[in-house]
Amino acid sequence: MIALDGVTKAYRTTSGEHVVLDRIDAVFPERVSVGILGRNGAGKSTLLRILGAAELPDEGTITRQGRVSWPIGFAGGFHGSLTGEENCRFVARIYDADLDEVVESTRAFADIGTYFSMPVRTYSSGMRARLAFGLSMAIDFDTYLVDEVTAVGDSKFQAKCRQAFAERQERSSVIIVSHQLKTIRDYCQRYAVLRRGQLHFFDDIAEAERAYEANP
Amino acid sequence: MSASVSAASPSPTSPTAPSTLDTLVQGTLTQLQVIHALALRETRTRFGAHQLGYVWALLEPLFWIGTFWGLFALAGREAPNGMPIVAFLATGVLPYEVAMKTADRCGNAVSGNRALLFYPQVQPVDLVLARGVLEGATYGAIFLVILGTEALVSQRFEIHDALLVAGGLGLGALFGTALGLVLCSLSVLSNVVERLKGPLFRPLFWMSGLFFTAESVPSNVRDVLLWNPILHCVELVRDGFFPSYTAHHVDVGYVLVWIVALAFVGLTLERVVRRKVEVT
Numbered sequence: 090m091i092a093l094d095g096v097t098k099a100y101r102t103t104s105g106e107h108v109v110l111d112r113i114d115a116v117f118p119e120r121v122s123v124g125i126l127g128r129n130g131a132g133k134s135t136l137l138r139i140l141g142a143a144e145l146p147d148e149g150t151i152t153r154q155g156r157v158s159w160p161i162g163f164a165g166g167f168h169g170s171l172t173g174e175e176n177c178r179f180v181a182r183i184y185d186a187d188l189d190e191v192v193e194s195t196r197a198f199a200d201i202g203t204y205f206s207m208p209v210r211t212y213s214s215g216m217r218a219r220l221a222f223g224l225s226m227a228i229d230f231d232t233y234l235v236d237e238v239t240a241v242g243d244s245k246f247q248a249k250c251r252q253a254f255a256e257r258q259e260r261s262s263v264i265i266v267s268h269q270l271k272t273i274r275d276y277c278q279r280y281a282v283l284r285r286g287q288l289h290f291f292d293d294i295a296e297a298e299r300a301y302e303a304n305p
Numbered sequence: 306m307s308a309s310v311s312a313a314s315p316s317p318t319s320p321t322a323p324s325t326l327d328t329l330v331q332g333t334l335t336q337l338q339v340i341h342a343l344a345l346r347e348t349r350t351r352f353g354a355h356q357l358g359y360v361w362a363l364l365e366p367l368f369w370i371g372t373f374w375g376l377f378a379l380a381g382r383e384a385p386n387g388m389p390i391v392a393f394l395a396t397g398v399l400p401y402e403v404a405m406k407t408a409d410r411c412g413n414a415v416s417g418n419r420a421l422l423f424y425p426q427v428q429p430v431d432l433v434l435a436r437g438v439l440e441g442a443t444y445g446a447i448f449l450v451i452l453g454t455e456a457l458v459s460q461r462f463e464i465h466d467a468l469l470v471a472g473g474l475g476l477g478a479l480f481g482t483a484l485g486l487v488l489c490s491l492s493v494l495s496n497v498v499e500r501l502k503g504p505l506f507r508p509l510f511w512m513s514g515l516f517f518t519a520e521s522v523p524s525n526v527r528d529v530l531l532w533n534p535i536l537h538c539v540e541l542v543r544d545g546f547f548p549s550y551t552a553h554h555v556d557v558g559y560v561l562v563w564i565v566a567l568a569f570v571g572l573t574l575e576r577v578v579r580r581k582v583e584v585t
Contacts, residue, residue: 138584142425145580159423166423170350182342183426185335 091117091140091157091232091264096149098135109135111286112149117232117264119155122254123290124273125266126301127283133266134160134236136283140264141234155231161221162236169210173201173220176209177227184228191227198223198249219246226253233263237272251275270298339426343418343435351439362443363450366402370394370451373516385521386550388543391455396546397515399451400538403444404477404484405506411436411485412502415493415582422584429582430575433489437482445474452546469545476560477538483564486571493578514539519554527554534563 098110109132117123117140127133137160138144139151159166167176174192181191196205199219204212212220225233233254254263254276265273266283273280280297281290291297352358373394377383384393414432421427456462464470491498513535519527530536537560540552 138423141423143423143584144582147580157425159425166420168346168350168418168420170353171346175346175349179342179346180424182345183339183424185338 090119090154092152094150096139096146096151098139098146108286113288115288120262121279122263122277123279123281124277125281125283126297127266128268131283133283137234137236137266157232158225158230158234160234160236161225166221167209167217170208172208173205177224180224186228194227195223198226222250231261233261235263235265237267335426336431339431340435343431344438347435347439363447366398366447369398385518388547388550389459392452395451396543397539399444399448400473400477400542401513401515401535403474404481404535404538407437407440407478407481408484408488410440411482412488412492414489422582429489429578433486441478448474463548464546465548466545470542473538473541473545479564480534480560483567483571487567487574490571490574490578493582509533509535518543519552534560
């Protein structure tokens with residue numbers, strides 16, 4: 090469960106202050122997967138970083154229950170000069186998980202062959218996403234924060250991601266941000282649209298679609 | 306680290322909120338785990354990037370020792386108080402290097418590890434402390450290697466008071482880490498720090514007793530030089546190392562005041578900066 094109370098985040102730019110999240114109150118309940126739609130630049134990634142406590146809000150409070158993953162996506166979290174395996178060991182250490190188990194399970198899930206023992210900077214963005222996703226699956230979280238990542242890879246990898254989440258639906262939920270409806274449709278029971286710093290929730294995907302497609 | 310504790314602690318099984326003490330203990334354990342993981346990771350990136358990685362760490366102090374050795378030979382000068390020249394220079398260069406290199410590397414801790422701030426239990430202060438631990442251990446090892454080699458070559462080995470030597474190096478490492486924490490936090494706020502660091506700290510190289518002792522300079526010069534805490538570390542190491550040398554002017558309390566003051570400023574700034582670091 091993650092609850093937001095009056096969460097505000099603004100960035101200073103050369104053209105003045107840009108408010109990305111404007112006093113958001115929201116509750117993401119346990120075991121309910123939520124898909125958040127937003128256009129490029131709407132603040133989706135910022136919201137995800139704040140949900141995962143990678144960044145702190147300027148104002149407001151966030152309450153988390155259970156283990157929340159780091160924002161899983163293309164960027165961040167990996168050190169370029171370390172190999173995929175070394176990065177896995179690091180993450181396993183800071184989450185107090187079994188090193189060998191995490192490494193083996195990530196190796197199997199990411200399925201990137203010999204690249205697993207090569208520096209991450211040699212990876213394509215797809216391979217980074219596979220590694221990030223496989224690694225997050227190897228560590229048990231109650232809530233997974235996912236940044237578009239499931240949209241990458243071939244259909245086989247996408248099927249694998251869906252299956253992995255289906256298997257743990259009983260105990261975990263996922264919060265996915267995306268600018269595409271079809272990415273979130275397969276994973277989520279609730280939907281939200283992030284627009285102009287506000288988060289609007291919908292139980293029905295058709296309603297969410299209408300709100301998302303409507304002119305801002 | 307309130308936010309990181311809640312994210313990193315095991316999923317709550319008991320309905321009652323954990324006591325403050327539990328939170329503190331759990332948070333400290335998590336932080337130690339994070340610093341351990343970071344220090345291991347740093348070891349890999351600091352020394353693993355090049356072949357002969359550890360040799361590079363030895364080369365810089367050896368270069369300075371060699372340069373001053375050559376200059377002393379040319380000028381026909383000898384080390385004061387009958388100290389062997391290589392040991393005299395090494396006991397000056399290494400405490401200086403442990404302090405300043407640690408400060409430098411800790412100062413760059415965030416810019417080199419921004420990606421890791423993605424994980425909520427990793428905070429800027431952890432990045433700094435991990436580098437401090439690694440640099441302290443590295444220069445301790447370099448000290449043993451260089452002076453051990455010197456002892457083998459000269460067939461003479463007598464450490465007067467090993468505890469004082471370790472204390473001097475340890476204070477140097479702590480001073481460097483505390484200074485690095487301040488620099489690191491400031492560098493998030495402004496990139497001016499990065500540019501000013503070099504010119505501001507360069508004079509310390511000539512003022513830290515690398516090639517002189519506090520006893521061997523005129524008293525009016527000494528009074529000025531003793532404001533420099535690194536000189537105290539060097540004096541402490543030499544006092545401990547050489548039976549023939551006694552540092553009358555060393556003041557451990559003075560160095561500790563510096564460390565505590567810098568740590569206070571650094572930790573305060575880190576709290577401010579936490580909100581401002583852009584995680585990418």
